[in-house]
Amino acid sequence: MTQFLFFTDYLLLPFYLLFVIFLMNFYFQRKHGNNSKLKKHFNLALYLKLFGSISISMIYQYYYRGAFDGIHYFEGAKMLTSYWFNYPDQFFTVLFQDLKTFNLTNKAGLSGSSVHIFANESFMVSKVAAIFNLVSFNSFLPCAIFFCITAFIGLWNFFIFMIQEFQIPIKTAAYCSLYIPSVLVWGSGIFKDTITFTALLWLFICGYYVFIKKKNIIKNAIGIGICIIIIYFIKLYIIAAFTPFFIIFVINSNKNQIKNDLVRILSTPFILMFGAASMVLFLQNADELFGRYSVDQVLETASQTAYYIKENNAGSAYNLEVDFSSPTGILIAIPQAVNITLFRPYPWEYLNPFILFASIESMYFLYYTIYLFYKIGFFKTFGVIYKSPIAQFGLLFSLTFAFMVGISSANFGSLVRYKIPIMPFYLLFLAVLYKEKIFKGIKPKRRKLIA
Structure with a gap:
């Protein structure tokens, strides 16, 4: 069995959960004030999303005995985080490099193959995970939680988008976005799917406001560009x-x-x-x-x-x-x-x-x-x-x-x-x-x- 969850993961987990719940509630307060109708869906969806992220990580560890691509993405993330601490000036350089260029030009002689990263798609996921790992301190579950809340923010905005732009009733919109079981699980952990799914939601929202509503065009155009780049390097189809x-x-x-x-x-x-x-x-x-x-x-x-x-x-x-x-x-x-x-x-x-x-x-x-x-x-x-x-x-x-x-x-x-x-x-x-x-x-x- 390949071990990727350790005692430190469970030791740090409660502190990270408290931190992200506080952070998300602050986010809600700034965005929606004291809207009680939205608040109940926000809290429930957030807790379900966090549960899905932690559960799927534990399932892959103890049921599938560590047979999990996310391990390799996370090992790649740890390699990049260590590299950035040793060479801070290389942070943005690495973010915009493909795997082959990184292997040939990095200052530490590192290679993606040493952590089973062989393709640019996997390398892109490792780069995203490495950013989160800067504050996860090489612990898998805290890093997965940051994937989770990033995805949750995208999903929540899609939920609000459905209500505001297409007049979908709140409860209906919630079941059509926030409470989809597969999304709560497979869109919450250290997966390619978590990143591309979230980017796709933002791509649709930003594209809608640029080409249809003509609203906040510069900001949303930048969002379109970022989302296309992310999807381009992970799942182009x-x-x-x-x-x-x-x-x-x-x-x-x-x-x-x-x-x-x-x-x-x-x-x-x-x-x-x-x-x-x-x-x-x-x-x-x-x-x-x-x-x-x-x-x-x-x-x-x-x-x-x-x-x-x-x-x-x-x-x-x-x-x-x-x-x-x-x-x-x-x-x-x-x-x-x-x-x-x-x-x-x-x-x-x-x-x-x-x-x-x-x-x-x-x-x-x-x-x-x-x-x-x-x-x-x-x-x-x-x-x-x-x-x-x-x-x-x-x-x-x-x-x-x-x-x-x-x-x-x-x-x-x-x-x-x-x-x-x-x-x-x-x-x-x-x-x-x-x-x-x-x-x-x-x-x-x-x-x-x-x-």
């Missing part, structure tokens, strides 16, 4: 799935500013054509832009991963028969891959307690999807989607990302972690439908009370 549909979302959202009714109506097919063309162009150039995260490479990786797991009978594998050499075969696989990502594992498929929890979560996704389509009406639902740019974005981005994750994971254990970027966006799509259902026929004053 997220941008590949996000960008085309965000373009459509921006164009659709600005369409209402066209005063001439005829021009506005006729603009719809051009918007769809532009969005489709931009997506095709973007994906056709993915090889050059994203290297191994291109669509072709995703398909190749999916084929190799599926073969490896099938041959080795490893993990909680699922069977997805895909002809990766044929465009038709890939198209046929889209519904299966989307279903696997959004609605599986089914309860009878679980192989361990953790997959069972994921199956319960998936069943809620499936239930509310069917429920809302049924209650609103199948064709009326598409009418709501047609009229709502945010519903279109949430659905299209979720379906595309679900396809990419579904064909490339081949294993429920990996799937529950890789799919967290789409969860708040798919639930936002459902929340828009839910808002349509509960607000239908309700007077404006009553709507305010519900919200």
